[in-house]
Amino acid sequence: MRRSVALRWTAGGATAAASAAIMLALPSPQALAADNLSLGAGADGSSKASGTSYGNVRDGNTGTYWAPASSTGYVSVKWGSATTVSSAVIKQASGGGSISAWRVLNADQGTVLASGSGSPSTISFSSTSLKKLTFEITSASGAPRIAEFETYASGGSNPTSSPTASPTTSPTASPGPTGGTGTPTGAWPSSAGSVTISGTVSVSGTFDGGMKTYCCIGDGSQSESQDPMFKIANGGTLQNVIIGSPAGDGVHCEGTCTIRNVWWNDIGEDAATFKGTTGGTSYVIGGGARAGSDKTFQHNGNGTVSISGFYLSGSGKLYRGCGNCSTSHQRHVKIDNVLLNDIDMVAGINSNWGDTATITRVTISNSSSVVVCGKYKGVAKGSEPSYLGEGWNDSNCKVTQSDITYK
Numbered sequence: 501m502r503r504s505v506a507l508r509w510t511a512g513g514a515t516a517a518a519s520a521a522i523m524l525a526l527p528s529p530q531a532l533a534a535d536n537l538s539l540g541a542g543a544d545g546s547s548k549a550s551g552t553s554y555g556n557v558r559d560g561n562t563g564t565y566w567a568p569a570s571s572t573g574y575v576s577v578k579w580g581s582a583t584t585v586s587s588a589v590i591k592q593a594s595g596g597g598s599i600s601a602w603r604v605l606n607a608d609q610g611t612v613l614a615s616g617s618g619s620p621s622t623i624s625f626s627s628t629s630l631k632k633l634t635f636e637i638t639s640a641s642g643a644p645r646i647a648e649f650e651t652y653a654s655g656g657s658n659p660t661s662s663p664t665a666s667p668t669t670s671p672t673a674s675p676g677p678t679g680g681t682g683t684p685t686g687a688w689p690s691s692a693g694s695v696t697i698s699g700t701v702s703v704s705g706t707f708d709g710g711m712k713t714y715c716c717i718g719d720g721s722q723s724e725s726q727d728p729m730f731k732i733a734n735g736g737t738l739q740n741v742i743i744g745s746p747a748g749d750g751v752h753c754e755g756t757c758t759i760r761n762v763w764w765n766d767i768g769e770d771a772a773t774f775k776g777t778t779g780g781t782s783y784v785i786g787g788g789a790r791a792g793s794d795k796t797f798q799h800n801g802n803g804t805v806s807i808s809g810f811y812l813s814g815s816g817k818l819y820r821g822c823g824n825c826s827t828s829h830q831r832h833v834k835i836d837n838v839l840l841n842d843i844d845m846v847a848g849i850n851s852n853w854g855d856t857a858t859i860t861r862v863t864i865s866n867s868s869s870v871v872v873c874g875k876y877k878g879v880a881k882g883s884e885p886s887y888l889g890e891g892w893n894d895s896n897c898k899v900t901q902s903d904i905t906y907k
Contacts, residue, residue, distance in 0.1 A: 535708075535739070536560070537585060537651040538577045545575035549643055557649040560706065562735040562756055562780070565593040565645040574636035576607055577649055586627040589650040590620045590635060591758070594779030594803065597642025607632035618858070621806040621834060622785060624682075627653075647780075684788065684811040684839040689763055691742050700727045700748075706737040715744025718768065726769060728752040734776065738762055745791075749773065756780040756803065759787065767792030767815055776801040777829070784810055795820040795848075802829035806836075813841040820848040821855050823878045823885030830854045837861045845871040850878030851888060851896040859899035865907040872904060873897035 538558035545554045547569035556564035558577050566575050588604060603615040604623055613625040613633075635649050692711040699717065701707075718726040726748040732738055734755025743750070745766030751759060755776035760783070764771045771789045774782050774797070781804040789796050792815035799805050800822045812818055818840060821831040830853050835846065838861075846862060849855035857873045864870055875888040875896060891897030 535652070537579075537583060537653060538649055541651075542578045542580075543576060543649075544578065546573040552645075557646050560648070562591055562593065562647040565596075565647040567596055567643045567645045568637065569643070571597055571640045571642055571644075572637050574605075574634050575646060575649060576632050576634040577651060578607075578632040580631075582629045582631055584627055584629045584653050585633055585651050587622065587624045587652045588633065588635065589622050589648070589652070589783065589785065590646060591648040591650070591756075591783065592619065592781055593645035593647040596645030597640040599637055599640045599644050601637075601639035603634075603636045603638060605634040605636060606630050607634040619781075619804075619834075621781070621783060622808040622836070682786075682809060683837060684786075684809055686788075686811055686813070686839055686841065688788065689742065694744075697729070701730050702733070703730055703736050703738055704733040706739065707741075708739050709741035711740050711742060713742040713744045713765070716746050718746040718748030728773070732757040732759075734778075753782050756782045758783045758785065760785045762787040764789035766790070767796055770794075770798040771796045773798040774801055774803075774805050776803060777827070779803045781806055784808070786810065788812065790814050792816060798822065799831050799833065800825050800829075802831055804832040804834060806834045807838060808834075808836045810838045811841075812838070812843060815843050817845040817848050817874075818843065819846070819857070821850055821878075823848075823850050823876045824881050824883055826881045828853055828878055828880075832856045832858075834858045835860070835862065839863045840865070840867065840870075842866045843870060845874050847872070848874040848876055849896060850885065851875040851891070853878045854896075856896055856898060859897075860903045862903060863905045863907060873899055 539560055541558050543554040543558050548554060549567040549569050552565060552567045554566055554575055557566050557575050599619050601617050602620050604613045606613055606628055608630045613628060614623050633651060637644055689711060691713040695712050695714045697714060717729055728749045728751060729743060729747045730738055730751045732753050737758040739760040742763045747768045750768060750770045751772040753774045753776060755778060759772060767789050779802060784807040786809040788811035790813040794816040796812055796815050796817060797805060797819045819833050833847055846859060847857040849857050859873060871890050873891045875891050876885040877888055879885050893900050
């Protein structure tokens with residue numbers, strides 16, 4: 501049974517007490533414009549499929565999308581005055597075509613800022629001042645569905661004001677790193693205060709924790725029966741949060757979600773579990789975790805988990821696709837630009853179910869015998885998956901030796 505919640509939000513002198521799960525008051529999209537520059541911007545493009553809109557890529561809602569009228573096309577976000585941008589995050593909705601080649605352009609000058617093959621997620625480029633930024637799909641198997649075209653000034657988001665929590669606070673400290681797409685260094689952020697909770701925090705929309713430490717539920721064990729500290733609804737975003745210890749069963753994503761600049765002081769059972777079964781992509785952008793005994797990110801549903809700019813120290817695996825859940829799914833993971841210290845495995849997938857792991861720009865330290873892409877044979881619930889061995893540059897493990905740097 502879920503415990504009652506001992507958390508009170510104070511606003512305008514009135515205090516409201518919640519029981520059971522907490523539904524947080526969320527800042528408006530306009531309040532978050534300092535983070536995702538696309539919120540509040542204009543949008544246009546080359547063409548749009550029936551029932552879709554250019555504006556859907558900058559509305560903060562992954563339940564809506566733009567799709568070109570054919571397999572190729574472009575969509576742009578635009579501002580009334582010059583805006584400095586250095587990164588973009590492309591979020592795709594399920595059911596569309598698969599992107600095989602793309603470009604990001606400075607539409608003011610027609611110059612290419614970045615390009616690539618395959619399905620993009622986090623895209624970094626030289627900091628550029630412009631009025632219009634374009635994402636162009638140059639090759640795809642069908643009409644892709646772009647749910648969000650997020651843009652950032654410095655690779656991430658800056659903390660916005662959040663409700664003041666009582667009764668527990670600590671002296672204000674300088675917020676820690678707020679980046680999401682820069683190269684991880686292993687530096688741990690300072691906490692900007694403490695928030696005491698005693699039950700699951702339900703997040704719908706975007707919740708910005710202002711780099712405060714949220715603590716604590718659970719007993720610190722490996723029991724999967726513990727409640728999660730945060731439960732993110734489909735399409736929701738959790739950002740700028742430090743999770744204290746114990747943290748129960750970490751963070752649960754009920755559908756697709758974005759976890760940006762979230763730091764786990766102690767992984768506990770799992771840092772986050774991805775449970776959505778309607779496809780699509782969930783994103784872990786920036787942040788870090790430490791002190792885990794097994795897996796960090798557990799993928800129980802289907803679809804894709806994209807992990808970028810993340811730091812992990814002292815854990816078994818960065819990612820594991822469930823090998824014996826009650827329902828078997830094909831799962832995919834994309835891992836890029838991560839720093840891993842003292843771990844056993846980067847990604848564990850079930851090759852017999854068609855899982856894939858695409859792994860690029862990984863730096864590994866203090867891990868002499870680490871497995872980069874481990875293949876398992878997925879089985880029915882009640883049995884244990886068998887380990888099949890490590891894969892390199894094949895249909896399941898899309899990684900080469902040149903993608904890995906050892907220190």
